[in-house]
Amino acid sequence: MIKREMAHESTETDDELLARLRRGDEAAFVALYRRRQGAIYRFAMHMSGSATAAEDIAQEVFLALLRRECGYDPKRGTLSGYLFGIARKLVLRNLERGRADVALESEADDAALPELAVIHDPLIDLTRREGIEALRRAVLALPRRYREVVLLCDLEELDYADAAVALRCPIGTVRSRMHRARALLFEKLNQDRNPRLAVGPWKPMRVAI
Amino acid sequence: MTCVEFWNHVAEGGLEASPGSGHLAECAACAARWDRQQALQAGLRLVSAGMRGEVAPPRVEAGLVAAFRSQARFERGRASSYSPSSYSWWPPVLTWASAAAATVVLAVVLMHGSRPVPASIAPVSAPHRIAPPAVESADAAVDRVEEDSYGADNDFIPVPNAARIEPNEDVHLVRVEATRSAMMALGVVVSAENASDTVVADVVLGSDGMARAVRLVTNGDGSLLEEE
Numbered sequence: 001m002i003k004r005e006m007a008h009e010s011t012e013t014d015d016e017l018l019a020r021l022r023r024g025d026e027a028a029f030v031a032l033y034r035r036r037q038g039a040i041y042r043f044a045m046h047m048s049g050s051a052t053a054a055e056d057i058a059q060e061v062f063l064a065l066l067r068r069e070c071g072y073d074p075k076r077g078t079l080s081g082y083l084f085g086i087a088r089k090l091v092l093r094n095l096e097r098g099r100a101d102v103a104l105e106s107e108a109d110d111a112a113l114p115e116l117a118v119i120h121d122p123l124i125d126l127t128r129r130e131g132i133e134a135l136r137r138a139v140l141a142l143p144r145r146y147r148e149v150v151l152l153c154d155l156e157e158l159d160y161a162d163a164a165v166a167l168r169c170p171i172g173t174v175r176s177r178m179h180r181a182r183a184l185l186f187e188k189l190n191q192d193r194n195p196r197l198a199v200g201p202w203k204p205m206r207v208a209i
Numbered sequence: 210m211t212c213v214e215f216w217n218h219v220a221e222g223g224l225e226a227s228p229g230s231g232h233l234a235e236c237a238a239c240a241a242r243w244d245r246q247q248a249l250q251a252g253l254r255l256v257s258a259g260m261r262g263e264v265a266p267p268r269v270e271a272g273l274v275a276a277f278r279s280q281a282r283f284e285r286g287r288a289s290s291y292s293p294s295s296y297s298w299w300p301p302v303l304t305w306a307s308a309a310a311a312t313v314v315l316a317v318v319l320m321h322g323s324r325p326v327p328a329s330i331a332p333v334s335a336p337h338r339i340a341p342p343a344v345e346s347a348d349a350a351v352d353r354v355e356e357d358s359y360g361a362d363n364d365f366i367p368v369p370n371a372a373r374i375e376p377n378e379d380v381h382l383v384r385v386e387a388t389r390s391a392m393m394a395l396g397v398v399v400s401a402e403n404a405s406d407t408v409v410a411d412v413v414l415g416s417d418g419m420a421r422a423v424r425l426v427t428n429g430d431g432s433l434l435e436e437e
Contacts, residue, residue: 024281026274033270041265058265062273066280135249136256154250155257175220182249 014079022068033062036080039156040087046140046151047091048098057090081162084152088166095144138188146181149174212239219246283372283417365413365422374413374421381414384426 012020012028014035020028040061045054064070064086072082139150152158152166153174160178164171210218215232216239233240367373374380386407409426 024284026277026281029277030270030274033273037269038261038264041269042260042263045263046260055265055269059269059272063276066273066277132252132255132259135252136259139253139256150253154253155260157257179220182246185249186245 015074018065018072018079021065029066032065032079036083037062039080040083043084043148043151043156044087044091046155047088047144047148048094049140050094050098053091053094053098057087057094060090061086077165078162080158081165084156084158084162084166085168088148134189135185138185141188142181142184146177146184149177150181150185153178212236215239219243279370279372365411365424367422368420371419371421372415372417374415379416380421383412383414385410385412 012031014032017028017032017035021032037058041054041058044057045051048054048057061083065072065083072079076082139147139155142150148167149163152163153160158166160171160174163174167174210232212232215236233243387410389406389408411424411426412420413422413424415421
């Protein structure tokens, strides 16, 4: 147990832990899991809308890592980006099966996105509890392609390069989606403050908390 | 710097980029928009902080550790089996010895295999999924994750908590007799009268000689083939 705790607090890089894992070091596996599982689980949960699905996905992601030839290549990105990439793929499969919790996603989402002008600025509330909760709801109600970049880059603090690996798209696409995601967040927050202005392709999403 | 150039500059570096203070000092609209961006970013950080407590339940770690140990045991066994000194003579000996012992092994595994791990780490669905076929990418890894070791349309039943068969692994199929009571875990109907009757089963033995999967042999009408 002590050994595990020490491993958890290890300053070793992910790649160093992975190398030890490959040699059969259980403590390294536990340390790597504890370091990365929270982010993977949260990403899966907020993308799938299901804690149960997130649990399964987190397990599958780390099982993939146990395979000797898991496909991870440090030259292509960090281990974190690789793990998020697997998690994302599993989430998409889960959503394909379920089709229950997906916010509307269509090309129409891209049309006529608002600029960042607002009438009553909702951002003044963002330091209050209600404002934070409203922002959280807004994030979770984003269409998938925007929600995933916000979850990865803003909430899990992945850099754009790693997000691009996880999302399997060019880094420029990550940037443009971030820009649009923020515009949508502003719009959503405005809608909450000014219900009569509510327009656009927003649909409620069930979120398991 | 124009407004467009400024926001392109920001987009290139994300919100952490230098705001280009010169332009913001000149353009009140961009300055206001920048402030809102910063406020949103700060709000997202607070949302992120609030989510930090959401982590996978401990049973996920327990299951993974069990899977790790299962794989480690399997790999250790495989490594020792393939040592040069033993490789020349062990296959036939092990095969026949395994065939002879298969009934006993199978009976023991099936009778005791339903609770091989402590209750605290019971929900382990993992160990049979951990074999490492070669892959190239994360996508392939995911594809492999979803593979079932034994396929959906064959009637072999994986032995609980046995290691998965690797793609290039040498396996042996042996036909054995086992008592109905030993096969109860596979769904064989057992009563007081027929518990000691024997039924015929095909057993897949891995390269380590351990039973990996079992198929009950049936007659043409679907009834179990019983030894005369």
